[in-house]
Amino acid sequence: MDDLISGLGEAARMLLGGDPDVWPVILLSLRVSLTATLVALLLGVPAGVALALSTFRGRPLAIGAVYAGMGLPPVVAGLVVSLFLWRSGPFGAAGLLYTPTAMIVAQAVIATPVVAGLTLTAVGALDPRYRLQLLSLGAGRLQTTWWLLREARMPLIAAVVAGFGAVISEVGAAMMVGGNIKGETRVLTTATVLEVGRGHFATAFALSFVLLGLTYLVTVALALLQRQQPARS
Amino acid sequence: MTPPLLELSDIVVRASGRAILEVPAFVVDAGEAVALFGPNGAGKTTLLHIAALLRQPDSGVVSIGGVPATARNAACLRRALSVVFQDPLLFDRSVLANAAAGLRFQGVPRADAEQIARGWLARFGVAHLASRGARDLSGGEASRVALARAFATEPAILLLDEPFSALDAPARAALLAPLRDRVRQSGASALLVTHDLAEAFTFADRVCLLDGGRIIASGPGPALIAHPPSLRAASLLGIENLLTGAVAEISGDEARVALEPGGTDVRACLPAQQAISPHQRVTIALPAGAVRVVAAERDIPAGWNALPGIVAAVTPLPSGSRLVVQTPAPFVASLPWAPGRPWSVGGRVAVAFAPASAHLIPETA
Missing domain, CATH: 2.40.50.100 (RNA polymerase II/Efflux pump adaptor protein, barrel-sandwich hybrid domain)
Structure with missing residues (x-):
C-alpha cells in the first residue's frame, strides 16, 4: 500500500519535475503505439470493409482468421516479427531488430486484426440497404465505401480506441523486438517490467500511473471525437 | 419505335432452389406510372431490386431504354434510375448533403448540386430543413427529403418501394398526391411497389398484380376491378x-x-x-x-x-x-x-x- 501511495507521488514528481529519464520513455511509447495504430488503421479498415462488403470463396475462413487475430498474444506477434527481422531472417539485412521501427511493426501486427475485426463488425452491422441506396444514387466503389465508413464512424472510433489500447498496454512484443534499450527502445510497459524486476515497486507504480493516465487521455480524446456531431456535409 | 424505358424479359429469381419470381415480360413505358401491387411475400421488392439493377436475376434480361444491363454497364444505366426504399435511408449528414448526394456522385460541382437539391427540397416543402442533420427529422420530413434526393438527379424512371410504409395514413395521403403530381410534371416514369390498393389506384396509370412471384393481372385500376381475370386476382383486388x-x-x-x-x-x-x-x-x-x-x-x-x-x-x-x-x-x-x-x-x-x-x-x- 505504501508503494502505491509513494508511486503516485513519484509519478507526479516524474511528470512535473521533468525527470530527464521518463519523458523520452513516454514520448517513445506514444510514438510507437500511435504509429502502429495508424498503420493498423491503414491496413485494417480496408481489410474490414472488404470482408464486410464482398463475397468470395473462403470469406468465412478469412473472417475467422481476423477474429482469431484479435486475440493474438503479443508475445507470439513479437516472436514472428523477431524471426523475420533476425539477422539471418528474410529482412535481417535491414538491421531493424531492437529499433522503434521493429516495435511499430510488431504492434501493427497486433493492432491490425483488432481494427479489421471491429471495422468488419461495424460495417457489417449497417443496414445493407444503405449500400443499395448509395449504388442506386450512382456512387462508385470508393464513394460507397467512404459514405458507409462515415455511417459507421462511431464504432470505427471504438475500433481505433481498441487498437491503440491493445498496443500501448502490451509488453511482450515490445520487449522481444525492442529489447528495452535505455534511451532507444524503452517504453512505459518494458520500463515497468524492468523496475519490478529490480524491486523498485514505487517507480514501477509511477510508470504504471503514467501509462494509465496516457491511455485515459488518448481514449478520452477519441471518445470526444466520437461524441462530436457530424460535419455539415 | 422507341424501346420501353424499362423492360424485364424472362426474369427468373430463385431462392433455396425455388423460383420466387418468374416474370416473362414486364414493361414500363416512357412517362407511365405503374403500381406493382400484391400481398406480402409476393416478390414485389425483389422485382423492384431487379429493375433497379441492384440484384441480378438467375436468368433473364433487364433493359433500360433498350440497352440490356450487364455487370459492366449497370453502374452507368443506374444513373437513369432513382430508387426510394421503404425507409428514407438518409445518411448521417445534413439534409442538403443527402439531397445533393446523387448529383455529387455523378460529378456535378458542389455549388450546382446544392442549388438543384435546394430546389427539390423546396418542391417537397422541406427547404427550411436544408441545414438540419438528416437524423433529426420526423418520419414525414425524412420521406420528403428522400423523395427530393430521388428527384434531384432527374431520373428517367423512379422506382419507389413502398416509400411511405413507415408513415401513418394521413401522412401517407399528404405525400402521395404531391408525389404523383411531381412524377407527372417531371415526365419521368415511375414504378410504385405497394400493398395498399388505394395507393396503387391513386398513383398509377396501370396496376400490376403480383402474386407468388408472378404477374397475374395488369391494367388500369378501374378496368381490373370491372374485369378481374381470375378469382385470385378478384380476391387480391378486394x-x-x-x-x-x-x-x-x-x-x-x-x-x-x-x-x-x-x-x-x-x-x-x-x-x-x-x-x-x-x-x-x-x-x-x-x-x-x-x-x-x-x-x-x-x-x-x-x-x-x-x-x-x-x-x-x-x-x-x-x-x-x-x-x-x-x-x-x-x-x-x-x-x-x-x-x-x-x-x-x-x-x-x-x-x-x-x-x-x-x-x-x-x-x-
Missing part, C-alpha cells in the same frame, strides 16, 4: 362479393346464373375475354360499391337484378356504411354516408345490381 353459381342459360351477351346457396337467378354480362358455356360453374365478382340496397322494389332501376333479403350486419364506416344482406346468398353492399341509420339488422330489403357490374369468372380461371 372485390367484396365473390358469389359462386352455375350458368343456367346464355342469351345474347348475358348469362343467367343460379347462385349458391339458394339457387336464385341473377343476370351477368358475358366477359369479352373468356368463353363461358352453359352449366359451367362460375364466380360472380361484384364490387360492394356496385350493389344498391333498397327498401322497396319500385326503387330498382329497369333491367337490374333484384333480390329480396334480410339485413344480416351493418358496419358504420367513416365514408358510409357496409351492409351484409342474406338473399340467401350473402351480398356485401357499401352505401354512401347518409344522416340517420335507415338500415337495421333483421330489416327486409332488396339488393340490386346492374348485370354489367357483375363480372363472370369461370371456375378454372
Whole structure:
C-alpha cells in the first residue's frame, strides 16, 4: 500500500519535475503505439470493409482468421516479427531488430486484426440497404465505401480506441523486438517490467500511473471525437 | 419505335432452389406510372431490386431504354434510375448533403448540386430543413427529403418501394398526391411497389398484380376491378362479393346464373375475354360499391337484378356504411354516408345490381 501511495507521488514528481529519464520513455511509447495504430488503421479498415462488403470463396475462413487475430498474444506477434527481422531472417539485412521501427511493426501486427475485426463488425452491422441506396444514387466503389465508413464512424472510433489500447498496454512484443534499450527502445510497459524486476515497486507504480493516465487521455480524446456531431456535409 | 424505358424479359429469381419470381415480360413505358401491387411475400421488392439493377436475376434480361444491363454497364444505366426504399435511408449528414448526394456522385460541382437539391427540397416543402442533420427529422420530413434526393438527379424512371410504409395514413395521403403530381410534371416514369390498393389506384396509370412471384393481372385500376381475370386476382383486388353459381342459360351477351346457396337467378354480362358455356360453374365478382340496397322494389332501376333479403350486419364506416344482406346468398353492399341509420339488422330489403357490374369468372380461371 505504501508503494502505491509513494508511486503516485513519484509519478507526479516524474511528470512535473521533468525527470530527464521518463519523458523520452513516454514520448517513445506514444510514438510507437500511435504509429502502429495508424498503420493498423491503414491496413485494417480496408481489410474490414472488404470482408464486410464482398463475397468470395473462403470469406468465412478469412473472417475467422481476423477474429482469431484479435486475440493474438503479443508475445507470439513479437516472436514472428523477431524471426523475420533476425539477422539471418528474410529482412535481417535491414538491421531493424531492437529499433522503434521493429516495435511499430510488431504492434501493427497486433493492432491490425483488432481494427479489421471491429471495422468488419461495424460495417457489417449497417443496414445493407444503405449500400443499395448509395449504388442506386450512382456512387462508385470508393464513394460507397467512404459514405458507409462515415455511417459507421462511431464504432470505427471504438475500433481505433481498441487498437491503440491493445498496443500501448502490451509488453511482450515490445520487449522481444525492442529489447528495452535505455534511451532507444524503452517504453512505459518494458520500463515497468524492468523496475519490478529490480524491486523498485514505487517507480514501477509511477510508470504504471503514467501509462494509465496516457491511455485515459488518448481514449478520452477519441471518445470526444466520437461524441462530436457530424460535419455539415 | 422507341424501346420501353424499362423492360424485364424472362426474369427468373430463385431462392433455396425455388423460383420466387418468374416474370416473362414486364414493361414500363416512357412517362407511365405503374403500381406493382400484391400481398406480402409476393416478390414485389425483389422485382423492384431487379429493375433497379441492384440484384441480378438467375436468368433473364433487364433493359433500360433498350440497352440490356450487364455487370459492366449497370453502374452507368443506374444513373437513369432513382430508387426510394421503404425507409428514407438518409445518411448521417445534413439534409442538403443527402439531397445533393446523387448529383455529387455523378460529378456535378458542389455549388450546382446544392442549388438543384435546394430546389427539390423546396418542391417537397422541406427547404427550411436544408441545414438540419438528416437524423433529426420526423418520419414525414425524412420521406420528403428522400423523395427530393430521388428527384434531384432527374431520373428517367423512379422506382419507389413502398416509400411511405413507415408513415401513418394521413401522412401517407399528404405525400402521395404531391408525389404523383411531381412524377407527372417531371415526365419521368415511375414504378410504385405497394400493398395498399388505394395507393396503387391513386398513383398509377396501370396496376400490376403480383402474386407468388408472378404477374397475374395488369391494367388500369378501374378496368381490373370491372374485369378481374381470375378469382385470385378478384380476391387480391378486394372485390367484396365473390358469389359462386352455375350458368343456367346464355342469351345474347348475358348469362343467367343460379347462385349458391339458394339457387336464385341473377343476370351477368358475358366477359369479352373468356368463353363461358352453359352449366359451367362460375364466380360472380361484384364490387360492394356496385350493389344498391333498397327498401322497396319500385326503387330498382329497369333491367337490374333484384333480390329480396334480410339485413344480416351493418358496419358504420367513416365514408358510409357496409351492409351484409342474406338473399340467401350473402351480398356485401357499401352505401354512401347518409344522416340517420335507415338500415337495421333483421330489416327486409332488396339488393340490386346492374348485370354489367357483375363480372363472370369461370371456375378454372
